[in-house]
Amino acid sequence: MVRLTPTRLLCAAVFLCLFAVTSFVSSSLFGERGYDVLHERPSPARSRPSSPDVPFGEECSPFKAGVMEDTTVVLKMGSGEVAAQLPAYLNRLGRCKQDLLLFSDREAELNGFDIVDALANLRPEYRYNNPDFDIYDRIQQANTTEEKSNEGWRLDRYKFLPMVELAAHLRPESRWFVFIELDTYVNWDNMYRFLLNFNPMTPYYFGSPVWPTGRTVFAHGGSGFVLSRGALNKLLARGRMFAENHKFPGTHLFGKDVSKECCGDEILAQVLKESGVPIKGYWPMFNGERPTTVHFGWEQWCEAILTLHHLGEDDFNALQRWEQARKHPSRPLIFEELFSFIETIIADQVDDWSNMSEDVTYNKGNPAAISFDTCFNACLKDTKCVQYEHFGDTCRLSRTIRLGHQQPADGDRKWTSGWMMERIKSFKARYSPCQGAHFVHPNP
Structure with a gap:
């Protein structure tokens, strides 16, 4: 039996303090960002005069x-x-x-x-x-x-x-x-x-x-x-x-x-x-992607959406139609809900399509780059991989979910994309449903 002397108790206390500080710093630097909840119907701000109820979810x-x-x-x-x-x-x-x-x-x-x-x-x-x-x-x-x-x-x-x-x-x-x-x-x-x-x-x-x-x-x-x-x-x-x-x-x-x-x-x-x-x-609330290129993942899921970028006329029209059909239009729009805008298109395999995977790249000479099937196997071995694409002699993997765009063949190079449907299902089961819209703390 180990005897708990004052010296050992002091060492243990110091260790616990260091562990707590290290955990806090690591969480601050590398963990999930802090957030508040963006209320569906917030109280009027002191800086604004009292106003009538806002018909959230209606145009303008x-x-x-x-x-x-x-x-x-x-x-x-x-x-x-x-x-x-x-x-x-x-x-x-x-x-x-x-x-x-x-x-x-x-x-x-x-x-x-x-x-x-x-x-x-x-x-x-x-x-x-x-x-x-x-x-x-x-x-x-x-x-x-x-x-x-x-x-x-x-x-x-x-x-x-x-x-x-x-x-x-x-x-x-x-x-x-x-x-x-x-x-x-x-x-x-x-x-x-x-x-x-x-x-x-x-x-x-x-x-x-x-x-x-x-x-x-x-x-x-x-x-x-x-x-x-x-x-x-x-x-x-x-x-x-x-x-x-x-x-x-x-x-x-x-x-x-x-x-x-x-x-x-x-x-x-x-x-x-x-x-x-x-x-x-305030990223990802201010966002540089369009709905089809958003990296859906743990950093972009429960967060509120303020802006998106690179939308063409077709993008605006499609998003407007989708917004008009939202089940709960008065709730703050978050990435979790926006995911349904693209979810019906993703599948095990889609030909002539680039899903813009970019986290890991295997080039010619690597077994993963031989074919779509070997690219799938590479994704299967990487437990964080949720999608992949193969073209020519290149295989790319991604650890976030992204729709991408049509990509016609270029000569002998043909693009084929795939998504790990069961992993995406598991991701949603882990992070959904969101308990309110996250209003992230600023960085910097």
């Missing part, structure tokens, strides 16, 4: 109820997208009677909506000897927006800073600004529920974080990002250091040499951080 419900009158939706696009994509988007958004601000690289008007040229007020020194603005000049000289240069995307990075500054100026009474693009889906019921948790006069910058090595973490623009009035006040205060004329916002780039930077959303994050407004990351 928070706008119909008048509870998002303090929110401006800012839509950024290129001039060539105005005729091609904007009409359909306005048909969806316009029905909601949202407060919309439209920004492009050319002034225009469409169906009663004014489109603001985000670059019109930039000072001449930003354009001097800058070939990017040769493209801008050609766009201004074209007779129609359809004639814009194919290189118009090069102007996109210049739009972010003046667009944000102009939005603050054009909507002085707005308290929240939701920045999106033409291929961004927003679940407005969830967005309203989400924003109720925050005071808009506090500086906030929300989005799906991108973590570039050695550089500022920023919110991915296409996934949508949100700025509070408090954040804009901070940014405008910093802008006065660079503005020659305070009455004309959108005239400067906050001391940034944008021509040498990659992306406008990253540059905006740099300026916000310098203004004292770092990002609060």
